Amino acid sequence: MKFVKLSSIALTTIIALSLVGCDSDMPSSAGKGMEKETAVEHALKHADPTYVCPMHPTIVQNEPGKCTICGMDLVKREPEEPASSGGEKKILYWVAPMDPNFKRDEPGKSPMGMDLVPVYDEGSGASVKISPEIVQNLGVRTAPAEVGKMWKRIDTVGYVDYDENMISHVHLRTDGWIEKLVIKSEGERVKKGELLFELYSPTLVNAQDEYIQALRSKNKRLIQASKDRLQALGVSKGQIRNLAKTRRSQQRVKIFAPQDGIVSNLMAREGMYVKPRMEIMTLADLSSIWIQVEVFERQAEWVQEDKPAEIRLSYLPGRVWEGNVEYVYPSLDPRTRTLKTRLKFKNPDESLKPNMFADVTIYGGGKSNVVKIPREALIRTGSEERVILSVGEGRFQPRQVVSGIESGDYIEIISGLDGGEQVVTSSQFLIDSEASIKASLNRMQTPQMDKSMDDKAMDSSKHVTGKGVIREVMPGESKLNMSHDPIPELGWPDMTMDFDVANDIKIDGLTPGTAIEFDMMEGKNGYEITAIRKTGE
Numbered sequence: 001m002k003f004v005k006l007s008s009i010a011l012t013t014i015i016a017l018s019l020v021g022c023d024s025d026m027p028s029s030a031g032k033g034m035e036k037e038t039a040v041e042h043a044l045k046h047a048d049p050t051y052v053c054p055m056h057p058t059i060v061q062n063e064p065g066k067c068t069i070c071g072m073d074l075v076k077r078e079p080e081e082p083a084s085s086g087g088e089k090k091i092l093y094w095v096a097p098m099d100p101n102f103k104r105d106e107p108g109k110s111p112m113g114m115d116l117v118p119v120y121d122e123g124s125g126a127s128v129k130i131s132p133e134i135v136q137n138l139g140v141r142t143a144p145a146e147v148g149k150m151w152k153r154i155d156t157v158g159y160v161d162y163d164e165n166m167i168s169h170v171h172l173r174t175d176g177w178i179e180k181l182v183i184k185s186e187g188e189r190v191k192k193g194e195l196l197f198e199l200y201s202p203t204l205v206n207a208q209d210e211y212i213q214a215l216r217s218k219n220k221r222l223i224q225a226s227k228d229r230l231q232a233l234g235v236s237k238g239q240i241r242n243l244a245k246t247r248r249s250q251q252r253v254k255i256f257a258p259q260d261g262i263v264s265n266l267m268a269r270e271g272m273y274v275k276p277r278m279e280i281m282t283l284a285d286l287s288s289i290w291i292q293v294e295v296f297e298r299q300a301e302w303v304q305e306d307k308p309a310e311i312r313l314s315y316l317p318g319r320v321w322e323g324n325v326e327y328v329y330p331s332l333d334p335r336t337r338t339l340k341t342r343l344k345f346k347n348p349d350e351s352l353k354p355n356m357f358a359d360v361t362i363y364g365g366g367k368s369n370v371v372k373i374p375r376e377a378l379i380r381t382g383s384e385e386r387v388i389l390s391v392g393e394g395r396f397q398p399r400q401v402v403s404g405i406e407s408g409d410y411i412e413i414i415s416g417l418d419g420g421e422q423v424v425t426s427s428q429f430l431i432d433s434e435a436s437i438k439a440s441l442n443r444m445q446t447p448q449m450d451k452s453m454d455d456k457a458m459d460s461s462k463h464v465t466g467k468g469v470i471r472e473v474m475p476g477e478s479k480l481n482m483s484h485d486p487i488p489e490l491g492w493p494d495m496t497m498d499f500d501v502a503n504d505i506k507i508d509g510l511t512p513g514t515a516i517e518f519d520m521m522e523g524k525n526g527y528e529i530t531a532i533r534k535t536g537e
Helices: 002-025 039-045 132-138 202-217 220-232 237-246 297-302 428-444 448-456
Strands: 050-052 075-077 091-095 117-120 141-144 146-162 167-171 176-181 195-200 252-256 261-266 279-284 288-296 308-312 321-332 338-346 357-374 385-392 395-407 410-415 422-426 464-474 479-484 495-501 515-523 526-534
Touching: 075 132, 146 297, 146 395, 167 261, 176 202, 195 202, 195 279, 202 220, 202 237, 220 237, 288 297, 288 357, 297 338, 297 357, 308 338, 338 357, 357 422, 495 515
Parallel strands: 495 526
Antiparallel strands: 050 075, 091 117, 141 422, 146 288, 146 357, 167 279, 176 195, 195 252, 261 279, 288 338, 308 321, 308 357, 321 338, 357 410, 385 395, 385 422, 395 410, 464 479, 464 515, 479 495, 515 526
8 A cells, every 4th residue: 555655646746747847848828828738648748658660569669769670660659648537438338237248229127127237438449549650651541432323344354256147158069179279278368259269060060051951942941940950059140141141061160259258267179079068168257246255143134235345455555446245145154153245346447356365344334322442442251341441540440341243443332331431442451450359359358347247146056145125025926126235246236126036935924124134046037035034033
């Protein structure tokens, strides 16, 4: 006790000397119009600051210096100001004195009949406070939660493919030999009506001779039949007209290109014997192309036909092609769990080559009045999602949220966040780790009153004795309402509450106002009176 008194006297002396020293240096006019501060607040200004490493908080010194681990300059950590005692504390919830798990949002009684006690906000919890110097060194950046329209934007990749509606295959309708092949290699460009190759076929020669004989017979039905046979065998109308004019059959029949395009596949060579089932070549028009893309399953609902799309290619930076969704395939790929989608783009200058990779953006429509934050601000732990809020004055606290759609660099927040709140977008994982550690420590450090009450109520098998005055007797319910004195064994203060009475105890002869001494023992429904003795007996 002497040591405590001497410590109190020493602290008072230090505060008084600091006040006198400051008053002597302060001009008399400076104090006018200024608010007075308490002695403790003023003494804190003169307390020795502590210097700490911004990156290693365990390195602490009482004077400036450098960190022994990383060599960074130590920064001054000012002591936190004491909480104001003038304002009323905020009540978080009400709890039963004997069961901290029994919580309510308003006053009431516990299952044991005891009055609930309030739990106040002490300003701790999972929030952390970081000095401006450390905030600067960590590179902490924040961004506001915005409220506005959010596009259902799908960013993916795809590859350029031929438009299959612009592809034609060259087959023969009879067997023969390719006598003269004009197209020598794949990739050559052809125009519609341009000669591809010349074919010798005995069947075609015989069909020409029949047509010439029909012309000489002047039999209209025979002429039409022989003409139709030539067309069915693939002879062009121009060659048939020339045959009718010259009346001489051609040993080689010319085959012409059915469309503009490039030769994408060449399967024949000059002198080769070919049959109808053999593909001679394939022609593809590149004025229109497809982009084949795959979309994640969670974005499948956003993709619909005729939705706008854009593509960009790395070899032509800055150029954007605009097209639309032409077709959405009806099933997902069982291996990749993605939905295949086909886009269509015009390609008049043929700058889009088949098998090129492209960065694709599909716009699936907009969603209004959405709370959105930068995607990097969201922390996913596997079991929950949360963000780190900047609440001002260097304080940060975690907030659990529920996210929605992702679009570009932003993500929708369905609940847990309001527009305008500041979220941390960088170094949030360091702050979240610190906040989680602090919250865990706070949960372990329960209030002293609850701890003492729990410790004293640990041994429920022993009898507890108390004294009190009966206020009401309820024989039908085997209960007594009683104002009892403090019970130190349980940590109970004096209070008025209902008590259950054991079935073998007779309470008919008791009257309100009787002073008694009683024994209790904890049962399934709380403490129960097992013995009653009137005071003085």
